[in-house]
Amino acid sequence: MSHPSKGIMVVTGGSRGIGAAISLLAAGRGYDVCINYSTHGDRAQGIAAQIEEIGQKAMIFQADVSQEAEVADMFRAVDNKLGPVSALVNNAGISGGSARVDELDGHALDLMFHINIKGTFLCCKEALLRMSTRHGGKGGGIVNFSSAAARLGAAGRNVHYAASKAAINTLTFGLAQEVAAEGIRVNAISPGMITTEMQDPERLARMTPMLPMQRAGSPEEVAQAALWLLSDEASYVSGTVLGVSGAR
Template sequence: MTEVLIVTGGGRGIGAAVCELAAARGYAVVVNYAADAAAAWSVVARVCERGGRAVAVRADVSGEDDVRALFAAAAELGPLTGLVNNAAITGDTPGRLDEQAVGTVRRVLDVNVVGVFLCAREAVRLMSTRYGGAGGAIVNVSSTAARTGSAGEWVHYAASKAAVETLTVGLAHEVAREGVRVNAVAPGTVETGLHAAAGMPDRPRRLAPSIPLGRAGRPEEIAEAVLWLLSDAASYAVGSVLTVGGGR
């Protein structure tokens, strides 16, 4: 049976790397995106060129109807066996907490926390043996910011990722005996478009000296950790938060 994987925010950065690696390892992949259709379909094209199966599906993960439509589209590839909750935003402008607009904070929490909740809930309803499913795995993408706090830049984003880690542990305990393993990966500074989108394209280079390994990570390195947690090789990993941050 083909394993079917949904990757939210799969059109760019870590999400795109997860989609391509998963497809190379035999998954049929649903590449979710919110706005950049061209990027998502580019990932699909690369997967298909290498003989894999993939489809791009637009959905705002903070919207309940969009999430239902996303999972319905995935069902066309076969029964769902995995979910990677990767979609996340930092907000418009980095800065201190007292400089942030409440609308920005609410939108970050909607995407980063409510989005993870909605997608995880739908995945459990499909994969859990409680509902007649055959089991599966969920990997939530957190951040080392959940531990460091990201002061002066993205305290609200860091708080959202701390919520993701708590959700990971609690949900893992709820569904572990229902055939569903839930874990998280917490990347450190990674070379993705997130930094440029926030107006700080040089951020990975600027932070590199503070990382014990001396450099920012690559999306492909995070994807390897995600795929391990999805795989049977991680069969005893439940409620874990795996830090992949170059030692930071």
């Protein structure tokens, strides 16, 4: 049975890991949710089914966030099925593989920067066109995904990924200032080592004893932080990068 929605959320990369945890927690908090996915459609459908069991509306939409037309189509579909978005979580991203800078190739860089940076910009643009009071909207919230790597540098592993996430930090602060008077708050989450499929199990096992808390974080712990940033409890929080990294 569907209940009045607290709002409408788009979660990119919402079919698994942190994105799935955010989608489910958002539904539990009263949001209707659009689960964006690139490949795992069956898993996106499974998350949507769980959301509907909670009593909220859900839809899935396949889109490559780095493709402007696909992103625009997704937000129009959300308009038609759920209504104008009020919360956006830019979770979609790729690691770009493990390599030193002198081992990288341009194609791999293009792919990663297009998804991690361009994709976040494109989704923010479509959300702003619906949320901003400048465009007749009622306000809303955006949570971008950075990484502790942006601060740690990721030397010898993936400096390229760290650089893409440092760009997200700058986007978050600049955009927050740009739309602060238009009813929109923009923040970012900077996760540390989290137990998701993107994490290499061998590296996780090797690194865990060296982490300050001697454990990795869970997707659910990251989801809690994201929902707090979108809540009224964080009503004066904007332009902030919130570390969820267990003191690392």
